[in-house]
Amino acid sequence: MNIVRKFMDSGNKYDIISIPSGTFNLLRSKRSPKSSLECIYNASSLSIRENGQYSYDLVVRKVNDDHESNIDDDNEDFSDDSTSVLSLQSKKKKEDEWIFTFDESLQFKKVWNKVGNVTFIWNNYNGDEPDEKVQFVIAPDIPLNDVDEFLQLLYRCHYETKYNRSALKASKTDIQDIELLVNTVEQDEDSSDDEFQDANETMNLRSFKSVLHPPPQHVPKGEQLCLLSAGLYLFDPLEEKFLLQEDPVKVSLTETGKYEFWLAMEGTQLRMGTEVSPNINPTFEAVRLGFIFNYDFQGITLSYMIKFKDINKFMKFQRNWSRCLWMFLNKENWDKLNEKEKQYILDPAALLDKQLEEILTLDDNSASRTESGNSQSEEESDEDDEDEEEHSRMIVSSSSFDDSSIPSTIRSEGNRSLTVAFRNNRSYVVRGDKIGVFKTEDDDNGLEFVAAIKNISGLNGERLDPQNPMLYMEDRSMILSDNTNKNKLYKMDLERGKVIEEWSTGDKNVVQYGPTKKFDQMTAEQTLLGVSQKNIFKIDPRLSEKNKIVQDQSKEYATKYNFSSLGTTENGYIAVGSEKGDLKLYDRLGIRAKTAIPSLGQPIRYITVSADGKWLLATCESSLLLMDLTVKTGKNSGNVGFLKSFPSAENVKTYILKISPEHASYMVTSMKRSIKFTKAYFNTGVGQKEEMILTSNGPFAISWSLSKILANEQNPYTVKRYNSDIIEDNFEFGTDKKVIVALKDDVSLSKIKSFKHPSKSVLIPKENINDFYGK
Template identity: 35%
Template structure:
């Protein structure tokens, strides 16, 4: 199935399940306006209303089921026949409509066997959410569409659905002197009572002075605390459906069947997204990275995350009604996101690259637990013993773990914690055990310090350490003697911001040199030089400040470097200009990893990962973007790997902040899996399937936030997970497809119920 056919299931339901949607509590009446005995007769004091499939295609029923009070059913006379259910075939002849009775929402339809004015009426419980009410009503109209036209509901246009809304909604209330809207201009009033927050910014704001939606542009006055105000102007509008994600049912529910979404441009590269209909403004929020936006061209929709500034998170979906407006909206949205992050306009030639990064492809959804064909049963056997007993607890008074380094030649992992390094041994039965501590890390002169970074060196015999407070020196620790034995003075002017190996597997050899980064240069570091260890003839310096922060190499020594602004530069060797410059998305590239053959790289930002294929398809010699510049028409398209907005909602408001993603690695080992983590979640993507456009991921939740993670060297079955005070090893087969039970906190501290969410919205 396509990626968002599953989304269609969320909205419409699984075809294998008879029930489409249910209102779980209410009471059921027969209303007879012309009866001498009284206008209302209660049929079921407690009842449920369900829309149910029949055994016949295109036919659906409204089923009203009696709910017995506790013990009531047992008290009935055995010979007395008790009616427990009433069933109504859904057809437009029912003249189905929504109303109000004593402050409660009602659904009414004709009693086809009674007088013309007689109605059956289901009165919803006062606690029934507006999400469910709107979804129930809209589902009835879609059922009517299928019965009338013998076509699936997803082929219905908005006008098709509006045609089933019973026309009493166009009548003027006796107390309302306002003339009714004409059918031509009237938007459906399916959603009159639901109120959402008016701002997703951490700074509360109000809006006013909205010009008519029919005008080409509209101006919004934004008011902030302290009397500060500014104006924002619409730069694009589009007609959409609006849906909201319900965590309890894992479904997107209709909130407005016909609304308008707009992007507003404010001052200083600020942009706002609004969604409104004729009844109210549903959403206004600042465009920013943590929205985690995903476009999908198959279902013509945008899904994103909404934070209200009050510890509540939701996921919304807008489905575009017109393809042309959808395309215009995508371009404006990606440009707005870029300008928000970079405070400058994107170049024309970069627009397509940016667009592709925000688009979710027309892909096929797969079970995230599907494994590579070449994986053995041992690797994917979910019956393996779990790793809960394999946690190595540490003393909390010693501070928290901050770094992880996995051995290449030695089957050891090293965990940095303040002024000491914990050494952990990998056992033959694929477990991890504490081995020893290296305590009181000190410089050769005896001064203690807390390393900010560590990197294994020279066949895992040494560890290179960085000191955040001294960026002109590095320190070499001899792991056999467990002490720092050398101080390397790199340069008196050029600092060291980061270090990484000369080649991908250089750490397995006796290679002395390593690579270093400053904010605007890439250089070699050779500890054998007499004074300054920076190699001048192995340095590439840029005049402008690039803010290099991360780097990696492939097996041949090709270099990939990431910047604070999100640029990625590819070099074939030290001292030369970059062969390829990949445009900045605006988010800092905090980590990069490259496959052994240099054909793929994975770049990590806080909110998402970028997977880039560096192969030049037209090159007969099979060269990559490290070795040759891409032609303008062949610029690579980055695949954006991110968590689905609805999954972030189920995480209970967790803000995504990925740790540097890595491929599994090893000499002669094919990269098959990508691993990263965010908060308490470790996440993997099947690399082979990602290359095919199948972006499903597996996930596992821990009790604490994850500090660092990586595969054991030489395989991808086991992942070392470093927590603030624990180190553990989990098998890849123990990660699972994201579900609410996997993503959500425990019930004791879990996310709020759907009713509480709605109440919070209404109290905003």
């Protein structure tokens, strides 16, 4: 890799990274009278050049070669239609470089050609024809690590040009979404680009039995931590089952750098690998002694299963994987943990070990369960038409409270959040600087738009960007925040539709806030709780001081814990989560936590707690954590972790809820972005038991059954797909039968019975199935 930085005068442009060797070609449509492929430079380099703040150019330069000849035989991916008609682009051959301003219109893609060379393709917007493209075929002697280095920088340049801000502010998910976009090939119906056709042929999902695997990958150098033998299977999304690819293969885990690890699979026919990361959606399935994970290739998300020969190998791999993943996520050494923390992190492995015999007995009944499941699917299929008709009557467009006087940029933002009332049948949807009010009808299960609160502003008339709405004081008021004033909260009178109070929190920026007790919004209670990065505090608007924090009912830590979320029970017990992923449980404010739950690696984004404090539900990026907070052993047995700590020999039992890699492959491929859950909720009602969990991912609403989770059912969730992304969804108060869903531009009311067991037909609409499979 040739990395060049020329620190001369500020007026000079410089290359920040380059690939020194490759072939540069012009691609045209089959309908063109000119050659479908025209070689521009047989020897060339490709560079990214800075062109101002957050602006970059792609520069292809001719490399002088006295022996320059026609395209290499190995790179003849496109047929040359005899003699090319002389074009503007042909004349440009005489120039030494081609320059392309880097932006989204380039539609830059990475593919593999027929002979396995990495190839970059992008639009030629200065071409003779509107659908012209160019391609840079990287020379085979360029190491793949150098190509990856180039791409990683390109992803960051893509981010900066798209958002006009530094990539240092980009989250890992932001970069992953761009990476997925660059690696996704979208075939035009009349495209002549054989390179795209080859990508689809390579990943032709109609023939998984003869699927061509990704190009062989070398295992990065490092210390090998684990080496086992297993069978490798690939999930066929058409037949909806795993098909054997090779048996045996060598499966290894290798430490390749500081807190970096690599999973490798090597057989006689294939060699592949991936980094140890939650992004591959790793899942252990004890019934099949299998480890299932996702693998992205050419814009398609595949699901592989490593199936081990016996229990011991399965458990050994599980423990090694858990250690590696924890170190990758936390950037800390495993040896720094105490034994109880290690036991908690490895607890799923220990649980599998203890219950494996019991789980395996379920295999004998799998046939009957499958038959029952098929029968149920047929019944669901019969209800589809009825459900869709009913569903269509329950959608209300958010345009009903749009205002033509509001700038289109604000209107185009779409809906932002959903808040469900407890005392009445109202729901509130934030959209720009206004809030739409909707109501549900018990008689006909309908949903109706009631009113819109527009032009929300502060006491001084400044426009607010309302965030994190929380209903308050018998659902007659709403608490709001604004990103520009993070140490201030706003109280809105819903009947008047105006902000009537502003509360300062002094020098503490409020990260998240919530009711002092779970059902306080149904009462006249005026206090509420909040967290900053290292504080947990109570807010009382009745205080005469400008700062409304109750100082003697607050807890401040010397260390910045990066608190991120909180939740409360009916009795006012408090749970607080952090960006590191750990949780603290309190019976009241101002004292030390009764229970500290160590991190499993992913940041805690939201928390909701059951009314009785027995269950805690934490929302992470790509998983939910369902925690049983009841102490099972010792003198504190029967108490919840808010009141008594767990004995040293017992850990909080945690269920990790994820979309199975098989189902994730459908979702990620169709959405073209990673899984990211919205805030998860229990069904909620005074005196009602929590039975269901609800969240969403992209256009998919997802519901888990607690009873199925506790029964260790394989996929204890159901799914409903909508026509646009879900912003937030929640149960109607007092029931687990009806779900209110805020889509980007609509609001919907659905029955939970319209959710289906996940399958190809549920996850991918029939009209999109051909696009999904690249047909």
